[in-house]
Amino acid sequence: MxxxxxxxxxxxxxxxxxxxxxxxxxxxxxxxxxxxxxxxxxxxxxxxxxxxxxxxxxxxxxxxxxxxxxxxxxxxxxxxxxxxxxxxxxxxxxxxxxxxxxxxxxxxxxxxxxxxxxxxxxxxxxxxxxxxxxxxxxxxxxxxxxxxxxxxxxxxxxxxxxxxxxxxxxxxxxxxxxxxxxxxxxxxxxxxxxxxxEVVHTLRTCTEEFLNKKLDRVKKIAALGFTRAVFLGSGPLYGTAMESQLKLQELTDGHVICKNDSYLGFRHGPKAVVNEETLLVYFFSNNKKVLQYEMDLVRGMGVGKKPLKQIGIAMSDYDIPSVDELIVLGGGRDKVIEDEYLAVCYIVLGQLLAFYTSLNLKLRPDSPSETGAISRVVQGVKIY
Known part of the structure; x- marks a missing residue:
């Protein structure tokens, strides 16, 4: 098995x-x-x-x-x-x-x-x-x-x-x-x-396709040796970006320092974190108006320090020359699934990156904290 x-x-x-x-x-x-x-x-x-x-x-x-x-x-x-x-x-x-x-x-x-x-x-x-x-x-x-x-x-x-x-x-x-x-x-x-x-069926189908056919692409990304990672998401996918940065930071025991932001917010200072050891991850919206803002940010990444790699996940095969790896789920379904539902399956990219990067660092993904600094259920909180 x-x-x-x-x-x-x-x-x-x-x-x-x-x-x-x-x-x-x-x-x-x-x-x-x-x-x-x-x-x-x-x-x-x-x-x-x-x-x-x-x-x-x-x-x-x-x-x-x-x-x-x-x-x-x-x-x-x-x-x-x-x-x-x-x-x-x-x-x-x-x-x-x-x-x-x-x-x-x-x-x-x-x-x-x-x-x-x-x-x-x-x-x-x-x-x-x-x-x-x-x-x-x-x-x-x-x-x-x-x-x-x-x-x-x-x-x-x-x-x-x-x-x-x-x-x-x-x-x-x-x-x-x-x-x-x-x-x-x-x-x-x-x-x-x-x-x-029907929506849940589509989410399941897209995720099964990801898990069965696209793992090699995530493994290669996880093996790049990045020391920083930034996850960007708009609206409902902002929560996905936040959860992804936590997942990668948890499973690498802090060896990879992570941040998240919205596409528009990233311009207002946080972009300074990007350097040649940074993995930049885009969660692309299905909302065409929102996507315009996202694409503007991606094009703007040509100015300033260049990240190690730029990757993304989307429901359509967008032509984005500056993105090194675009993982497309369930092509043609972009008109069906709203962003809040995409959050359910997009998070799998963050989970997989965290898992494979943890293994590359010779950590144990089930219990990656070598010092016990973090635990499954938080300890030491006193309620007053």
């Missing part, structure tokens, strides 16, 4: 089995999530309908990787609910609750968590209940045994548990991230869940 083109026995020997299996298993996981949502449709629909009628603010929250989900969906949720929506990490919410929680504003707190055991996760829901008179909770998590899944709020709440295989065993979140992201996207258009199956 192979995962990411490496035999199981070898993966176990080099400490990469769980990560490789969890990255590879995402398309199948996404299908199981759709099935579970359908099975629990009545309960979920009832909760969403009754809750959104009274809600005036939605806060999307989580810690670390789980917080980045909100960055990819806040605009989508606001458009589809008509309710003011904010993405606020628990790591902000816990220290400054007064800046985000308003007593007289009916609020829906949407919490994302893999284990649900991070100290900030449970503190955030307790603070929301304490500060907001009418607070509802939607908890999306991967572990039935986590503190968050077991939280007994006296207020209106619903817990949605992803399929068990979403609860990654490896240090870095992969399937848990894309699975929770897909879940909230489907809940955002829950009245159209049946028709959204």
């Amino acid at each position: 192979k995962y990411l083109d490496i035999e199981t026995s070898q993966l176990k020997a080099i400490g990469g089995f769980d990560t490789a299996k969890e990255i590879s298993g995402q398309p199948e996981l996404w299908g199981k999530i759709v099935d579970k949502l359908e099975k629990e449709r009545e309960v979920i629909a009832s909760f969403l309908e009754s809750t959104l009628k009274k809600t005036e603010k939605i806060i999307l929250t989580g810690a670390g990787t789980s917080a980045y989900i909100g960055l990819s969906v806040e605009g989508f949720i606001q458009r589809n609910t008509g309710v003011t929506t904010m993405s606020i990490a628990t790591t902000h919410l816990v220290s400054h609750p007064q800046d985000y929680l308003e007593e007289g504003v009916p609020t829906l707190l949407v919490s994302f968590a893999r284990s649900g055991n991070s100290p900030e996760s449970i503190a955030a829901v307790k603070l929301a209940d304490a500060h907001v008179k009418d607070c509802s909770h939607l908890i999306i998590t991967c572990s039935a045994d986590g503190d968050l899944a077991k939280y007994a709020s006296k207020n209106n709440h619903l817990v949605f548990l992803l399929p068990p295989e979403s609860n990654d065993k490896s240090l870095a979140m992969t399937g848990s991230y894309s699975g929770m992201l897909l879940t909230i996207l489907l809940m955002g258009r829950f009245d159209r869940l049946t028709s959204m199956k």
